[in-house]
Amino acid sequence: MTFDVDTLIERNPSPRASFALAREMMVERGDKSDWDLLHDLHYKAEALPFGPRFWRLRLFDETIGVIVTGSPKGMLRERHLVFPKLAPGAGETKLTNTNRYLYINQNFRVISRFVVDTMYRGIGVGYRMMNLVSRMEGNTFMEIQSSMSKFNLFGQKAGFRFVEPMNANKFDAGMKFFRSHFEASPQDYLAIVGEIEGKSPAAAAKLVQACKDFYLRNSALENTGANRERGAARVAAMSTVEVIKGIQQMSLASPMYGVWKCPDPKGSVPDRLPILQFDRQGPNERLKLDAPQ
Structure with a gap:
């Protein structure tokens, strides 16, 4: 007995790997207990920034990633390259200095600590979470100073733009x-x-x-x-x-300074999003929350 069998071979010219469990991952507000859970995996585990806020990446009921944001520095030479109008100059007064700090605190946050469980590294959740948290914070600008950005392009993939690395002041x-x-x-x-x-x-x-x-x-x-x-x-x-x-x-230390400008109107971003929401628009485009889940 013989059979006629047709073999169909398809070739995807642009294959893209996916991680099935990513569909179940959610970015949401967390607390210090999430940082305590994973902070030993971070090289700066000793202290937290001023004014910390905690964001976590959850897979079902497990925290697998944490971002801690903090209040920005009042003076930062790399920021002055990007925002020259914020740089101090001649004729500075207490009023102008005070107003500069008020503006920075009202419009800037900084990603201070960022760690993903080693079991879930290399699948693209880091830059996705970084972008979504930057939106969820609700500020105009998100900053990062990161030495790792010289070697790992997670910030660039999240939509951040970086200045050339500089030697430390001292x-x-x-x-x-x-x-x-x-x-x-x-x-x-x-x-x-x-x-x-x-x-x-x-x-x-x-x-x-x-x-x-x-x-x-x-x-x-x-x-x-x-x-x-x-x-x-x-x-x-x-x-x-x-x-x-x-x-x-x-x-x-010579960390690279990066900054991201939020395209979403303040107050329009939910404080809980699926990690794959990142893929429904460009990293510097407004969220498309009406896209199919």
Whole structure:
């Protein structure tokens, strides 16, 4: 017995992989317990930004991603490149400074912490969540400062535009300090701490104090805003590891600055959206909430 069998072969010229469980993922408001659940997967797990808000990515009843947004910095040189009218200039007064801060706080937020469970990385949920949270925050501009944006284009895929990376403000001063006090590479805090611990107690204490003095003198974090009143006490209480990391952050960090402008009218975006809502319009287009689910 013979059979006539027709074999049909189709070729998709533009195949696109999909992750079936993405249909069940929702972006919504969260709380600090969501951050506590996943924060150990983030390299900056120690502290949260000022004025944090929490957003989570849920798969059924499980939190698999968290974004923490915070209040923006009042002064940021990379922002001044993008928004030159916000840069300080001659003739500044207390009134103009106050109004600048009011405008920034009313119109800007910053993505401060962002972590996805390792089980769900590499499937495209990161940039989708980043875009949707930026809309759901309800501000005109969302900022991000991220060193990882040099290597992973999640911000660019989310619609953010970036300025050229720049050296830290205190790069030259930091390099001079490290090279004049340590043999170890400035990037290797473990080697620097080991070098300190290898000295006599008196020499180690003197070197740690020199580090604290340098950090306090040069750190914008300790010399602006509310920290000015207690900066000396905060720095005095720092451990050796904390002060070395502080100097490194101040002098070696060169995160890329990105900004995204929300195309949606304020108050028009729900505070709960499916992750695949991102795919129903361009990253810089208004939400198409009437699209089929």
